[in-house]
Amino acid sequence: MHLRAQRGALEKLWQQGLSGQALLAEQSRLVDVFIRQHFQNATSELTCSIALVALGGYGRQELFPYSDIDLLILYQPEQQAEIKQVAEAILYPLWDAGLEVGHAVRTIEESMEHAGQEFFFQVAMLDARFLAGSQELFDDLLVRYRLRFIEGGRDEFVRSMKAFRAVRRKRFGSHSYLLEPHIKEGKGGMRDIQAMLWTAKVVFGLDSLQNIVEAGVLLEEEREAFSGSWNELVKIRNRLHYISGRKNDQLYFEHQEELARVFGYKTGTGILPVENFMRETHGHLQTIAVITDLFFEHVDEVFALAVKGERSVRDRILEKGIELRNNRLHLLVSPGELAARPYLLMRLFLASASTGTPVHHRTRKIVSASLGLIDDKMLVSPRMSRPFFELLLHPATPLSVLEVMLETGLLAAYIPELERISTLVQHDIYHIYTVDRHLLQTVAELRLIVEQDATVYLSVSSPHILYLAALLHDIGKGSGGNHSLIGAEMVGAVGARLGLEPAERDCLAFLVRNHLFMPDNALRRDLNDESFIRRCSETIGDSDRLAMLYLLSIADSRATGPSAWSEWKGALLQEMFLKISPYLEPGQIVAVHPDAVRQQVEQGADWLRRQVVLLLDAYADEEGQDAAAASPDGVAGPSLAVTDVGRLPADYLLSFTPGVVARHIRICRQNYQILQKKALIFPRELGQHWSLLIVARDRSGLLAKICGVLALHNLSVLSAQIFTWEGGEALTARDGLNPREPGVQAMDGSVSIAPEREKERPALAVDVLEVRPLDGLSFLEMDWQAVNDELDRALNHRLGLEHWIFQKLASIQERRKLPEAMLLGQQSRVVIDNDISDRYTVIEVHSADRAGQLYHITQTLAGFGVNIYRAFIATEIHQLIDIFYVLDSKGRKITDESFASEIREGLLYAIGRAL
């Protein structure tokens, strides 16, 4: 016998068109012949006391090319002596032929005992088939097996089968198997088919698919779909064994392409042959999974297994036609009633989401059979769209509800555009879910993100658009071309049917079109590039869209697969979001539409004010009268806090956390008397840099003096935020929140304030500067008191900053021996720009980085009466780039060209003269 040669013949049969189950039967027939022959040669006189039994797949005559051949050699106990020789005579040739043999040599007694211990053997016995030897012995075994394991143990059998099924689903449902499905053990694979057939046999005594249909457990259409998919999976697994040259049941990447070629798949529009092949394969697995799921739910019901261990929900009628019974939702309406109210189909799933109960399997079949009711009229009916949005947004909607909507076909019936991407695959290791699953997963991820970080979500004004975008963002896939653009075209129609306003449809299309914008750019662009970030903010347009895009990007990435998401990428996305956000944030320095957003600023600022007041109250409670004693006029309690906080400018509030604001206020209150005469510096160590809070009576040239003093103490300024708290009556008035328009008016007057305006009580300058030590001193080594004293002397015109800085510069240059040429080589440049910001003139100064440079620049600006509202100072290698947001002494932008040119010349002179 040449089994190998015969397998070669099988290969020929396959090429001639024999495939699927017929090939399996032929394969096992060949093995049967081979084994019988060897058995007869070995046991001519013993045939009455030995039986050969085929088990498992071989028993079912479904032998795949490299499947194990499960063989039981059954013998009477008195043959103990001879059995070894017989077993060898049968098994050796099989091994020599290169077959994998799962063999067992047992008596009936031993077999029964083993089946009791080993569920898999018990199951394998279900497919037992007599091969050769004593028929009588075989029949004996079967009778005893049935009596013990079937008649008496149906409950137990179903329980074990379900438990193994759950374990298998979990194990082979992991990410790698989504990409490279396991045809045998995976969800919807061969094992699911067998589990159903075994269970039908044991539980209902139904031993074929046809019998199952006749018993009414499956519908005829289901059987057709099931058989079709089963046969396709058999074909695939058969080929897979040949191609792999071994017992391999997982569709690895490389095999997918080859199988697509072998089965003759063609390239579709924008879809690879392998993607078409995999799409159909996923479709078959899906068919098997859905039908076997329905079957097992039916079994659960028969054995009342489902209710045990589940939280029990009170039976009730949720609305006319939708009832909750035994923890399952039922649609109890006549076909006529359903035709009159097809939206019940949608309401059913809303009920499933809101009660957290699954839809009964028979009702799922009703849904699938009633999809024809979702006609053109229903597609645009608010009776459909209302429950649809409600369930999409419902915080309790689990992924499973959406999955069942997809599996029953309702989702694609309601949004026909989804049909195009059903079980669509992308042949790469990146996208692990089929496109339709990925969309559902995105919705689920979005819900998680919203739970974890509510801050961003709270600022989204129309959450339903965000959720709809999550569900539809990849709808343009599978037709070639740029799926974001195609999708954006398509969602307009979907939005119109669902009754969205034009503005909402625009927003939806925007999100779909740009859903890759942030992930694409966060990794590839320099997020410290101001102009890039500014362009992003222009593309996105407003903070609402930014927040939605950000949340959608995270949800999309997380739902794509493990290689598309990592904390690392998350950090970059977050950085990009936080960088763009200030440009779009109402009330911030670069407000895009100042008038339109003013109201929002006030709301946001008022909310922050309340947070600050709460914090201050908490401190006041802790400190009791201390706080009152320290406050200027001895009045304690919230009323003071409220008036105080009510005066704070909006842009200031938006720049710090309420905690920091509260700290500033307490510092100012506690030191109120001192601040009338002196400036105060409050340094804090923040890792490698230090943050200085500097509070002083506001006056002209304050920032310049601060910069000068810091330079003398070898502190390099990294950034400066400059604010003015209105003085005068601010600290005594007791009117309510927000006494006058903040944000705009409260911001005028900063570093240098027109003196006549603040005669009674001068305004306070509250500046926060981030600094870095240049001389390597540690935070504790710094003599902060000296810095503070020096600042006071400078402010009281008792310190000649000019000559001190000149001397310092000279000594540094001597010490470092920096060649003059090196400094001269640096290009000095001053750019005055009125386009970047609507409210401010932006002055950019590029110069050599030298001690005191910032002092010269700020001093010059003060000389022109120019007020600085914000400063960003970046130091590159020997190059200083300072960016100032300024207004002139009357609070206007510097638009007069001759004045601008005067400032430019003045600055160039200031930064160049010390050389």
Next chain:
Amino acid sequence: MKKVEAIIKPFKLDDVKDALNGIGIKGMTISEVKGYGRQKGHTEIYRGAEYVVDFIPKIKIEIVVDANRVDLVVDTIRDAANSGTIGDGKIFVTPVERIVRVRTGEEDHDAI
């Protein structure tokens, strides 16, 4: 033989890869890493909520080359990864004692 290990900004990866390809370096190991140095972490504020960024995302590239190519490789990476701002990264060069190609068992120079 030397190992060159470079920590760079993520958006510079393509530039560095292209530049290295340009001098004939075809193989490298790339990993996503986080850390901080002079470019310290920081706190960002969004609508009153504080977002602490304590580690900054970076890309690590590892290449093993013959000692006589090290300077060229280092210079190439430095030029391509430089944006002139804080946080551009660092390059480390360390000696490599032995290399084995797993599949063939080739050693050292042949295995690079």
